[in-house]
Amino acid sequence: MEKKIIEIFRDYYSRFEFDxxxxxxxxxxxxxxxxxxxxxxxxxxxxxNFKDFKQFILKNVPMHVYNSVAKYQNPSIPNMESxxxxxxxxxxxxxxxxxxxxxxxxxxxxICKSCNKTGKGxxxxxxxxxxxxxxxxxxxxxxxxxxxxxxxxxxxxDFLFSDFGLSKDDIKILFSGNRGYHVHIINKSFSSLDxxxxxxxxxxxxGISARMYLKEMLKKKKFKFKGINSNGFFGxxxxxxxxxxxxxxxQDWEKFGLxxxxxxxxxxxxxxxxxxxxxxxxxxxxxxxxGNYKERFIDECIxxxxxxxDERVTVDIHRLIRFPNSIHGKTGLKVVPIKYEDIYKFEPxxxxxxxxxxxxxxxxxxxxxxxxxxxxxxEFDLNSVENKDIPLYLALYLYLGGYANIINFSI
Amino acid sequence: xxxxxxLLIKYPFLPFLGEYLKEIYFDFEEIFKGNNLILxxxxxxxxxxxxxxxxxYYDDPSIEIPIFVTSLYFVSQLGTDTIYRxxxxxxxxxxxxxQEEKLENLLILAQHLxxxxxxxxxIKRGPYEIFEIKMPLIDYLNLAPFLGGYNWALAxxxxxxxxxxxxxxxxxxxxxESYRQWIILKANELKDYYYPELEKILIEVSKEIExxxxxxxxxxxxxxxxxxxxxxxxxNDLKSGKKLSHMGRFALVTYLHSINWSxxxxxxxxxxxxxxxxxxxxxxxxxxxxxxxxxxxxxxPSCLTMxxxxxxxxxxPGCDNIKHPLQYLxxxxxxxxxxxxxxx
Ligand code: SF4
Ligand SMILES: [Zn+2]
Ligand SMILES: [Zn+2]
Numbered sequence: 001m002e003k004k005i006i007e008i009f010r011d012y013y014s015r016f017e018f019d020x021x022x023x024x025x026x027x028x029x030x031x032x033x034x035x036x037x038x039x040x041x042x043x044x045x046x047x048x049n050f051k052d053f054k055q056f057i058l059k060n061v062p063m064h065v066y067n068s069v070a071k072y073q074n075p076s077i078p079n080m081e082s083x084x085x086x087x088x089x090x091x092x093x094x095x096x097x098x099x100x101x102x103x104x105x106x107x108x109x110x111i112c113k114s115c116n117k118t119g120k121g122x123x124x125x126x127x128x129x130x131x132x133x134x135x136x137x138x139x140x141x142x143x144x145x146x147x148x149x150x151x152x153x154x155x156x157x158d159f160l161f162s163d164f165g166l167s168k169d170d171i172k173i174l175f176s177g178n179r180g181y182h183v184h185i186i187n188k189s190f191s192s193l194d195x196x197x198x199x200x201x202x203x204x205x206x207g208i209s210a211r212m213y214l215k216e217m218l219k220k221k222k223f224k225f226k227g228i229n230s231n232g233f234f235g236x237x238x239x240x241x242x243x244x245x246x247x248x249x250x251q252d253w254e255k256f257g258l259x260x261x262x263x264x265x266x267x268x269x270x271x272x273x274x275x276x277x278x279x280x281x282x283x284x285x286x287x288x289x290x291g292n293y294k295e296r297f298i299d300e301c302i303x304x305x306x307x308x309x310d311e312r313v314t315v316d317i318h319r320l321i322r323f324p325n326s327i328h329g330k331t332g333l334k335v336v337p338i339k340y341e342d343i344y345k346f347e348p349x350x351x352x353x354x355x356x357x358x359x360x361x362x363x364x365x366x367x368x369x370x371x372x373x374x375x376x377x378x379e380f381d382l383n384s385v386e387n388k389d390i391p392l393y394l395a396l397y398l399y400l401g402g403y404a405n406i407i408n409f410s411i
Numbered sequence: 412x413x414x415x416x417x418l419l420i421k422y423p424f425l426p427f428l429g430e431y432l433k434e435i436y437f438d439f440e441e442i443f444k445g446n447n448l449i450l451x452x453x454x455x456x457x458x459x460x461x462x463x464x465x466x467x468y469y470d471d472p473s474i475e476i477p478i479f480v481t482s483l484y485f486v487s488q489l490g491t492d493t494i495y496r497x498x499x500x501x502x503x504x505x506x507x508x509x510q511e512e513k514l515e516n517l518l519i520l521a522q523h524l525x526x527x528x529x530x531x532x533x534i535k536r537g538p539y540e541i542f543e544i545k546m547p548l549i550d551y552l553n554l555a556p557f558l559g560g561y562n563w564a565l566a567x568x569x570x571x572x573x574x575x576x577x578x579x580x581x582x583x584x585x586x587x588e589s590y591r592q593w594i595i596l597k598a599n600e601l602k603d604y605y606y607p608e609l610e611k612i613l614i615e616v617s618k619e620i621e622x623x624x625x626x627x628x629x630x631x632x633x634x635x636x637x638x639x640x641x642x643x644x645x646x647n648d649l650k651s652g653k654k655l656s657h658m659g660r661f662a663l664v665t666y667l668h669s670i671n672w673s674x675x676x677x678x679x680x681x682x683x684x685x686x687x688x689x690x691x692x693x694x695x696x697x698x699x700x701x702x703x704x705x706x707x708x709x710x711x712p713s714c715l716t717m718x719x720x721x722x723x724x725x726x727x728p729g730c731d732n733i734k735h736p737l738q739y740l741x742x743x744x745x746x747x748x749x750x751x752x753x754x755x
Contacts, residue, residue: 079731080727080728080731081728081731124653124654125654130654131656132654132655132656132659133656133721162571162572163548163570163571163572163573164548164570164572164573165548165571165572165573165574166573189549190549193549193552193553194553195637195726196556196557196637197552197553197556199556199637199643200552200555200556200564200565201552201565202647203564203565203566203647204564204565204566206647206651207566207651208564208647208650208651209561209564209566209567209650210564210566210567211650211651211652211683212561212650212651212652212683213561213564213567215683216682226569230569231569231570231571231576232565232566232568232569232570232571233565233566233567233570234566234567234569295685299652311644311647312640312644312724312726315640315643315726316640316726316727317726318726318727318728319726
C-alpha cells in the first residue's frame with residue numbers, strides 16, 4: 001500500500017509549483033524531511049532554488065516536509081551555532097489537541113497507564129489515580145477545527161492587530177494539515193527578538209502571569225486594577241466580566257454552581273459592579289461575592305480572552321515548521337496558506353483536501369465510536385463506511401491517521 | 412554645538428563621546444605604557460567593583476572619561492562575569508543620576524539609548540493630568556524580560572497598537588536596563604582589541620579577581636540566562652494552575668534550589684495549584700533542599716532522566732549536546748555574549 005501512496009504523493013508534488021510567495025529566502029532556510037518508513041527526521045538540508053527543491057522532493061517523496069522558521073547564513077551546517085542565525089519568524093501554533101472541546105466527549109478516549117482506567121473526553125489527569133501519564137486516542141472533527149479557527153481569530157484580532165499593532169500584511173496564516181493552525185509574524189523587528197522576549201509574548205498570549213497574580217491579588221481586601229476603558233489584556237478581562245455579570249441569567253449562575261442567596265446578591269449589586277468596571281482604576285474585590293467560585297470564574301474569563309498556544313513553537317528560534325502546501329503525512333491534507341480575508345470561510349475538510357479523485361475501501365483496525373464528519377461538503381457516518389467505496393481522501397485520512405487499513409483503491 | 416563634557420560623566424553613551432576623546436587626545440597605547448593615574452585608577456575601579464566596593468569617580472571629565480573608557484576596556488578582557496558585574500554597577504549609578512532628571516531630559520537620553528521614537532501621552536483624569544510614555548512594543552520586549560517581577564509581564568501594561576504605555580518610574584527602570592545593555596555591548600566591542608603590553612597586568616588582575624569572587628558569591632538569579640526549556644515549561648504550567656507529575660515537581664524544585672531560590676519563593680510558586688497545601692508543599696520542598704530527613708541535597712536530574720519522564724523539550728542551540736539542564740544556562744550565557752558581538 002505504501003508504494004501506491006508514495007506514488008500519489010509524488011503525483012501531487014510533480015504538479016505543484018513551489019515558489020517564494022510561501023517561503024521567502026528558501027536558500028537561507030534549513031529544510032527537513034521525514035521519509036516514509038523511517039523513524040528519523042533528515043535535517044540540515046538546504047536548497048538554493050525551488051527547482052532543486054522540487055527535484056529533491058520528487059526523488060525522495062517524503063511523508064512530511066519542514067522548513068526552519070529561522071534564516072541562517074549556513075543553513076546546511078548541522079551545528080546550530082555555526083549555522084549563524086540571521087533572524088527567525090515569530091510563530092504561534094494553535095493545536096486543538098490542547099483544548100478541551102465539548103465534542104471530545106463524543107470522539108476521544110483515554111487510558112491511564114498507571115491504573116488502566118479508561119474514560120471518554122478530554123482529561124489532563126486520570127480521574128481515578130491522578131496520574132498524568134495517559135494514553136489518548138483522539139480524533140479531530142469539524143467542530144474541533146471550528147474551535148481552532150476561533151482561537152486563531154482571537155489571536156490575530158485581539159493580540160496581533162489590536163495590541164501589537166500589526167496589520168494583515170505582517171502575518172501569514174497556515175492550516176497545519178491536521179489539528180490546527182500556524183500564525184507567522186512576518187515583520188523584521190519581531191524576527192530579531194530573542195527567546196526571552198518571545199517567552200514574554202507567550203506569557204501574555206496564554207495569560208500565564210495574569211492568571212497567577214490575579215488570584216494572589218484577589219486574596220487581598222482591595223485590589224485596584226485597570227478597568228474596561230484600558231487597553232490590552234485587562235481591558236478585555238474587565239469586558240469579559242462585564243458581559244458575564246450583565247448577561248448571565250439566574251439559570252446560568254445556578255448552572256455555574258452558585259447558591260440562590262449569592263445569585264440574589266449579584267442581582268442586587270449588579271449595577272454597582274458594572275459601574276465599578278467602567279472606572280479607570282477598577283476595584284476588583286467585588287468578585288469576592290462569588291465566594292469559593294471566584295477562582296473558577298476568573299479562570300473562565302482568562303481562558304476566554306487568552307489563546308492556548310504551544311509555547312515551545314513560539315520560543316524556539318530554531319524550530320522546524322511544516323512547509324506551506326506540503327502534504328501532512330498523518331492526514332493526507334494540505335498545509336494550506338490562508339489569506340486573512342479568507343479565514344472566515346476556510347473549511348479544512350474541504351479546502352485542504354488534495355486527493356479528490358479516486359475511491360477506496362477500508363477496514364478499521366479497532367472498533368470505536370467515531371463522530372460524523374463532513375468532508376467536501378458531504379456527510380459521512382464513519383461507523384458505516386467499512387467495505388464500501390468511499391472517496392480516496394477520506395480513506396487516506398483514516399489510513400494515515402492509523403485508524404484503518406486500506407483494502408484497495410483505484411484512481 | 413558645544414556640549415558640556417560633564418554630561419558625559421553621567422551619561423557616557425551620548426553621541427559626542429567619540430569627539431570628546433579626540434579632543435583630549437585619548438590614546439589607549441599611551442595609557443598602557445604604564446605609570447599614570449588613568450591606568451592605576453582604572454585598574455583600581457575594576458577591582459573595587461568586582462569585590463562589591465564603591466569606587467571613586469572624578470568630577471573632571473578630562474580625567475573621569477578616560478578612566479571610564481579604560482576600565483571598560485579592562486572589564487572587556489576579564490570575562491563575562493566581570494562584564495556583567497561592571498554593567499550592573501554602572502546601571503545603578505545611572506539610575507541614581509536620572510532620578511533628578513525631568514521627563515523631557517529622560518526622553519532625550521532615551522533617544523540615544525533606545526534609538527526609537529517615544530511619545531508622551533497625557534491622560535486626563537478629573538483634575539489631574541497624568542503623563543505616560545509610549546514605548547514601541549519591540550523595545551519593551553528587548554528590555555523588560557531582564558527585569559524581575561511579575562509586574563513587567565505585558566498583561567499588566569496598557570498596550571495598544573504596538574505601543575506600551577509606561578509611568579515615569581517604569582520608564583526610568585527600563586532606561587536603566589538599556590544602559591546596562593549598552594555597557595555590555597560596548598565591552599563586547601572592545602573585546603577583540605589586543606595590547607600585548609597589558610598581558611602581565613591582566614593575568615595579575617584576573618587572579619586577584621578570581622580570589623575576590625570566591626568570597627563574594629554572585630546570585631545566579633539576577634540577569635542570568637533564561638531557564639532551560641524543560642524547567643521553563645514546568646514553571647509556566649505551574650503558574651497556569653496545571654498539576655505537575657511527581658517527577659516534574661521534583662525536577663523543578665531541585666532546579667530552583669540550584670539557582671538559589673529560597674524555600675519561601677518556591678512555595679509561593681506552588682500556590683497557584685488548585686489543591687495547594689502549604690504544609691505538604693513545605694515538607695516536600697524542605698526535604699529536597701536537604702533541610703529535613705537525611706539532609707541529603709538532591710541534585711537536578713540529568714537530561715536523560717528528564718527525557719525518560721517525557722519532560723524534555725529541547726531547543727537549539729542551548730540544548731545541543733548537553734547532558735544536564737544546568738549546562739543549558741552556561742551555554743546560553745556564552746552564546747549571548749557571542750551574538751552580542753556579532754550584531755555589531
Ligand atoms: S535537553 Fe536537557 S535542558 Fe534541554 S530541555 Fe531537555 S532536559 Fe531540559
Ligand atoms: Zn489512573
Ligand atoms: Zn471534535
